[in-house]
Amino acid sequence: MSGTNFLQLHTRDVPRGRRVAWLVSQVRTALREGRVETGTRMPPTRALAEELGVARGTVVEAYRRLTEEGLLTANRGGGTVVSASPAPAATTTGPISPNPGEAGAEPDLLDISTGTPDLSAFPRAAWLRAENTVLSGSGGRALSYAPAQGSYELRTELSSWLARSRGVLASPERIIVTGGVTGALSLLARVLLDRGLGTVAVEDPGAEGNRRILDHWMAGLVPVPVDREGLVVAELAATGTATVLTTPAHQFPTGVVLSPARRRALLAWARERNGLVIEDDYDSEYRYDRRPVRALHGMDPERVAHVSSLSKTLGPGLRIGWLVAPAHLHEDLVRARWATDLGSPVLPQLALAELLRSGALERHLRTMRTRHRRRRDAAVRAVAEHLPDAVVEGVAAGIHLLVLLPGHVDDAELAARARHEGIRVEPLSSMRAAPGPPGVVVSYGTHPPARLASAIAVLGGLVKRS
Ligand SMILES: Cc1ncc(COP(=O)(O)O)c(C=O)c1O
Incomplete structure (x- = not known):
């Protein structure tokens, strides 16, 4: 499908900060009213963003939320299709959809998208004591x-x-x-x-x-x-x-x-x-x-x-x-x-x-700093090896890295393709309102160095082919 006639969208009077919520609710309504059928291919994010005069990140984020709700599905080829219609009531008036970590948890995916610390290191004995x-x-x-x-x-x-x-x-x-x-x-x-x-x-x-x-x-x-x-x-x-x-x-x-x-x-x-x-x-x-x-x-x-x-x-x-x-x-x-x-x-x-x-918390933090620093170092090394044209941004801190990708890469598509390769990663465009360079956020807290390196190698392969 090209164009957005079936959505009958107008961005007039929608403040910037509310555009994602607005777009989500417009698409939901179009689906509920049967203006678009299951299996229909949604417009590419770039095209829809241009047509609506909004940042591409707005559309990417709206698609992501609708995907979380089960209304849209990412296609093998990188596109997005309608997979269901919303129930007639409750979905639009109920609570906001659950947090991304929970909603997106898919046990078969190697997930480098959630900024969780190494939970296997939780000080169980000290906590129970x-x-x-x-x-x-x-x-x-x-x-x-x-x-x-x-x-x-x-x-x-x-x-x-x-x-x-x-x-x-x-x-x-x-x-x-x-x-x-x-x-x-x-x-x-x-x-x-x-x-x-x-x-x-x-x-x-x-x-x-x-x-x-x-x-x-x-x-x-x-x-x-x-x-x-x-x-x-x-x-x-x-x-x-x-x-x-x-x-x-x-x-x-x-x-x-x-x-x-x-x-x-x-x-x-x-x-x-x-x-x-x-x-x-x-x-x-x-x-x-x-x-x-x-x-x-x-x-x-x-x-x-x-x-x-x-x-x-x-x-x-x-x-x-x-x-x-x-x-x-x-x-x-x-x-x-x-x-x-x-x-x-x-x-x-x-x-x-x-x-x-x-003092048990302080001791735990000392362990975690060493462990997370090793994981960060491993992730940085893997980026240098597998994504030689990418740049790691920011200071040596935290439990995530921002990896800026070469300008021609579409990070949302890369994340969609990575998913088909078994890797869940968050594109930078989903965190933006205004357009900017592409990138991915690599959360390294929960993965040992070898697993991080293999996830980053997959991303490297996809970028090479893009
Ligand atoms: C920037 C930022 N602030 C705060 C949090 C933590 O939120 P909470 O303390 O509600 O779990 C996160 C979690 O990922 C985060 O990325």
Whole structure:
């Protein structure tokens, strides 16, 4: 099929930050109304993007979400076909589709797309010991209610841990335990929205999961470009929005560190605009070439909401994170958490407090740094061998690499073809609003060096043939 007549689409009046959601819902409606049949080939992403006057990444992302819902399927030849019609009700009014990691989990694929740490290294014995200590000593507290803000023991341990490791100075009273970074973002979004602050600037390219959560709650997202120095603050200032989500210690996905001049400019913007910087400090425990830069929060705690989680250190399934917000937001955030679900499960919070207290978490992190650094080195070597024209971006940190590909490569197609070869990899274009060079994000945390090398060799073969 060529052209998009069957979709009857018009981009008029759709703000940039909402175009993916808009396109998804338009395609769903076209399918539900029977304007397009199962087996129909969807227009190529580039053609549809041109026709609609949107970034190609917008179409790629919309197709990806529809594929996750089972409505579209990637073809062997790299195209996309309609595979089902949505059920008449519920699918459009129900919750957002599940997170990409879960929805995309296909056991037969070698998955280098999800930024998960090496879960086989989870400190099982130490965790079980900690739970045992808690259960035998807490007099039942671990099984009862705790403050919605989080258990006091955990907030006390986090207070000294954050000061030591990240330069975040916050008393236990000012720390909120959350359901990961995601939980912190949705609390912030709801409180900001209540105050009439409905838009948020996000990095472009940026973390797609965070964007989807904010897109769910907020009225609009405003993409702001990222360059070699991180977020382009001058462009942020031009957007008129008063809130920005950023990853200053290790930008996702480019891997660059926000430069000192940009850090100062960002905080100056926040003061002048009376704005808020949401600092996503998601993987700052892993810096392999030097000590990690300190958190932005330390430079202006009343302008920065600091968020992070255990997802890159112990495992995302624990759903434990934390938020330290400016004083004027704190009470409302705690209240929003209380009104949502009375807070996070207590036993894991107390077990984590015990791991922090005993030093077991710090020991675990030392092991993980060595292991992940070896995996990163192996991935970088494999890129040099199998993708000689590609460039690895960013500093030696975290658990992912951005690999920029030669300009003629279509990264979305490459990812689709890689899937047929048994490799799941995320194209850079799916993380962008504006067009830019092609690339793939290689998440190396869960794979031993040999497996990483074989996945990258497959990508190398596909690029050679493209
Ligand atoms: C940039 C970024 N922030 C945060 C997270 C973690 O989110 P959560 O703590 O909700 O698991 C991820 C996970 O992949 C991420 O890529």
